[in-house]
Amino acid sequence: MxxxxxxxxxxxxxxxxxxxxxxxxxxxxxxxxxxxxDIGAWIVVDMESGAVLDQKQALRQWYPASITKLMTAYLTFKAIRDGRATPQSAVTISANAHAEPPSKMGFKPGTRISLESALKMLIVKSANDVAVAVAESIGGSEPAFIQMMNAEARRLGMSATRFVNPHGLPDNRQVSSARDLAVLARAVWREFPEYRSYFNLVGIRVGKKALRSANREFLLRVQGANGMKTGYICNSGLNVVVSATRGGRTVMAVILGAASGVERAAKARVLIDDGFKARGGRSVDQLTGVAGKPPADGYCKRNSRPEAExxxxxxxxxxxxxxxxxxxxxxxxxxxxxxxxxxxxxxxxxxxxxxxxxxxxxxxxxxxxxDTVIGPRLRDYQAVPVSTSAPSAAIAPQVVDGTPVPVPGTPKPVAKPLAAAAGLASVPAVAAPVAQQPAKPGAIFRGEPLLIAPIPPQNPRP
Structure with missing residues (x-):
């Protein structure tokens, strides 16, 4: 009608x-x-100075969804910098990792891939199974890695954040805020410039299968776009961290709670464009605290997808x-x-x-x-080949209290019950025992293509 x-x-x-x-x-x-x-919350920050250029409910707790993987990547980059791993170190897919629901690569337990390939799959494909495998490899176990995530969040001053998994699948105890995610994204950007290109990939090719980034339209259509990560679960709506560089200046925006991928990218374009026109402002590091609880369950069902008009x-x-x-x-x-x-x-x-x-x-x-609401494509879509050849080098085990924590083999999957969102405004200093829930395959995605790669051989021909 x-x-x-x-x-x-x-x-x-x-x-x-x-x-x-x-x-x-x-x-x-x-x-x-x-x-x-309305879109739930956002913040726009000058990447170098940290000045807040615009914000709406930036301190409100929100479910980060797969933006969580920025912390997983950040800790991995630190492990490489500290000499505990190299880009060619082996990451083993355990039974625990294999049990994760989509989005995933679907590798069989025991498959070994390089850490470099794993990072690209984690960032571009947002593969949950690979996120767990990386966490186990870097932390020695998934629970140990989650402790590392929370310790790093405290060190960075992410006052509204609590992690209970390394991928962002539904768990109402896992919360953050637009401000905290901006602090994390800025740390990734500034501390590890050598890995910025990973966040600029619009697609990867694994064997004969091309896997497209959910952030591709922003990357292909917005002037100077160079990252970073999307996320979606029903309780959060569509989230994204984006950045763009123009004239030697980089502006970053975090958007939480969009109703469609097009709305998310269009709002990101507007915030980035307006951010380049703004100057000064309070530092994101000074904007601290918690101001509001996350949305009630079923956010995506209340936030209808906008029509083209x-x-x-x-x-x-x-x-x-x-x-x-x-x-x-x-x-x-x-x-x-x-x-x-x-x-x-x-x-x-x-x-x-x-x-x-x-x-x-x-x-x-x-x-x-x-073309009208985001902008015409400024470059062609190209998928970057990602190798699944098995590397030989192992990641050095993490040392805790002087004792090496061995990298696990293929432990049995653990139950992952969804937790109730009670008292989330008060984030504990120490993470609670990890308990997670299996989600129905594909149920967490709405409005975005769900592409699952076929299981490749462990040693495919180059």
Missing amino acids: FRSVVAALLAPVRPVRSFALWAGLAMLALPAAPARA ELMAAFAKKTRSSSILSFARGDLNSGGIRRSIVAAPAPSGQVGSLTVPLRADGKTDWAKVM
Whole structure:
């Protein structure tokens, strides 16, 4: 019904030239829609100075989902720097790792891959099984690695954060905030510039299977884009950490709780663009504490995915057109498209267009919608080959109280019950005993393609 009304209003065979008539028709034909849930929280930070350029509920606790893997990668980079591992060290897929639900690579227990390959699979594919295997290799065991994650979070001053797993799968005890995730992302960026290219990969190729990054449209379409990591579970909505470099300056944004991948990327583009126009501000290190609990269970079910019309009304860049309408850019929480329409004269002939692009079959052309709300692609998609050849070098065991902690073989999977979100605003100084829950395969993803690679041989031909 909504689409048919908009199509009737904008039919090219009956052009309307009056500002007042356009606005009047829109107001009469489109009844007030129920307000959508806004994007939950965000923060924009200058990567070098740490200045906060913009923020909304940056101290509110939120479920980080797969942005958790930034901490897993950060501790791995530190292990390499400390000489306990090299990029060619072997990571073994244990039975515990193999038991993780998707998104995953699906390697059989006992498969050995290089740490370099594991990191690329963890960052680009967001592979949960590989995240656990890396955690076991670096920490000696998954619980030991989780203790390392929480200790590192305390050292970095991540005051709203608590980790109970290395991948971000659903567990209501695992919380962070936009501010804390910005602190973590900034530490990764500044301390390990040699690994920045890992976060800029739009896809990897494992054997004959190409696996695409969920952050690819931001990376391909936004000027200077160079990272970093997406995440999604139903209780968090769609999260992302993004960054871009222009004129020698890097701006980073953390977005928590978007309703679709396109909305997430479009909002990221807007925040990054506006961030480059801003200067100064309070340091992210001075913005501490906890201000609010995470969303109630089922956040994704309450936060409906925006239609193309809503996205274009909120985020469309101005383009040359004969249309007499332009759009108020903002969040999609103002009662639907009706309130997003603003009659305005065209500055220098540049205005927005409400017409939603369609494919030959009459369905929405989402590629063109993304051209409008994120920007046209600035580079071609290319998947980088990732080797699954088994390396021979082992990772040096972690030493705890003078005693080496051996890297495990293939331990039995442990039960992972989902915890209730009670009292999360008070983050304990020491992590509670780890208990996690198996999620239904594929159930944590909504609105993003779920690509599972076939299980490759342990020693494929190069």
